[in-house]
Amino acid sequence: MEWDGHLFWSALFSKEYLDGAILSVTLAAASQVVAVLLGFLVALGRLSKARTARAVSGLYVWFFRAIPTLLVLLLVWNAGPQLFPVLREAWFSPFLAGLIGLSVVEAAYMAEIIRSALMSVDEGQSLAARALGLSPTRVMFKVVLPQAIRVALPPTGNEFIAMIKYTSLASVISLRELLTTAQNGVSVTFRYAEYYVAALVYYLVIVSIVMYGQSLIERRFRWVSTRPLRTGLLARRNPTMTATKEPKVVVTKVAQPEGAK
Amino acid sequence: MTEELPLLRVLDLHKTYGRTEVLKGVDFDVKAGEVKALLGPSGSGKSTILRLMALLERPDAGEILLEGKRMGISASAGKVRHLKERELARQRTEIGMVFQKFNLFAHLDAVHNVMLGLTQARRVHKAEAREQAIEMLARVGLSDRTGHYPSELSGGQQQRVAIARALVMNPKVMLFDEPTSALDPELVGEVLAVMEQLAAEGMTMVVVTHEVRFARRVATEVAMFDQGQIVEQAAPEDFFDRPAHERTIKFLEHVH
Secondary structure (H helix, E strand, O other): OOOOHHHHHHHHOOHHHHHHHHHHHHHHHHHHHHHHHHHHHHHHHHHOOOHHHHHHHHHHHHHHHHOOHHHHHHHHHHHHHHHOHHHHOOOOOHHHHHHHHHHHHHHHHHHHHHHHHHHHOOHHHHHHHHHHOOOHHHHHHHHHHHHHHHHHHHHHHHHHHHHHHHHHHHHHHOOOOHHHHHHHHHHHHOOHHHHHHHHHHHHHHHHHHHHHHHHHHHHOOOOOOOOOOOOHHHHHHOOOHHHHHOOOOOOOOOOOOOOOO | OOOOOOOEEEEEEEEEEOOEEEEEEEEEEEOOOOEEEEEOOOOOOHHHHHHHHOOOOOOOEEEEEEOOEEOOEEEEOOEEEEOOHHHHHHHHOOEEEEOOOOOOOOOOOHHHHHHHHHHHHOOOOHHHHHHHHHHHHHHOOOHHHOOOOHHHOOHHHHHHHHHHHHHOOOOOEEEEEOOOOOOOHHHHHHHHHHHHHHHHOOOOEEEEOOOHHHHHHHOOEEEEEEOOEEEEEEOHHHHHHOOOOHHHHHHHHHHO
16 A cells, blocks of 8 residues: 555644635535525515515526526626726636635525424414514514524535535636645645545544534524423423423413313 | 503404404403413414414404503604614513423523513612512422522422412513413413412403313303304403303313
């Protein structure tokens, strides 16, 4: 076996790899955030009563799911400046182009995830919130959205992990993210295994951290009382337990009605 | 003799879903402190009328007046228009609604379920809202369940939280849409007890129910719905002991 341990370790701890990894994660995180926000708007459009909103958002989802992400990146980075002179300025960086390209595509997928999450929330709850006098915005942000987030979290975790790997597409717009860094190392030394395995280790570490973070966030959305054992665990194993074990209800100031059964 | 103005007045309400005419002109008055029970077979329009009174849906024709004010409508400078959802929201705070399936907010514990209307629709400060919510939960006998989430509560407890949630808004009238129909039989009593207590304290209530015994004991007036209309309306003793309408007689035979 031809394995240069020294080469592997020096690649693994090189500044280039670390920079590449940071760039990948930053680009992925920024794109995912923009995609979630944009996707939320598109999802609202898809669920809207207004026909035009439904049509426009439907068109958006169709368009950006249909074309390859690579093509979108090339269009934004190369065709963009050709068509719009403003984009020829220095501020239009590869990072920005990557952010735009990745987020507009991802927003189409996020829109569908968020739409299904919003639809999963029991309609009776928004009805109850409306009956209480909450404005439509508050019904959405205080009642529907918190519950939709719980449903959307696992698929969004999927999307974010995929996004981290998608950032390697940004090599076509001269962004030195993680995989490009590995590729550059290979092209100088013709040592494949060491450089690729170093990149692999980075991806494993990054995704492990993301998965751990996701589990922490999901824990916050469990909606059981935090008092351990007595209610939390028991209630979840046997939902009827708390109900059947408690003493008979005594309503203050009221006698139990004799006829009520 | 001066007639006392009814607190809530329903005038000639009509509602059609698709081709089904659910309400064919319904009128009734509810005086302050009255408990009105609405009985009738399913599909007779009882629940629809509650939804219209709660301003959750708009009637095709007719009016709902709360303390003489036309609800869901703005009539200024001779122009009459339907209120927008945002404006309706403000009027809804004056009307309490309790649903058959409780509809508690699954992501909030009991005390936050009760607080939400205060903090989000009334802009009450959090600490103040919490205090009121805890007090209200005590009134429905749930002092020891304030930190429990809906999934950790029995149906009867959930419905009592739902009653507290509506009550804490200090509504002028409380509407109950079959509040015990989704409960296990042994849990019905605790919810009816809370409602009876509420009636005794003078709350104005409209209750759609199948609990005939509750209607007889607590209601001040009972109305029989059939096919989108009120066919009979009377004080409970007359309604149950001397029903006049053939439809009522038939219905009472079934539920007794």
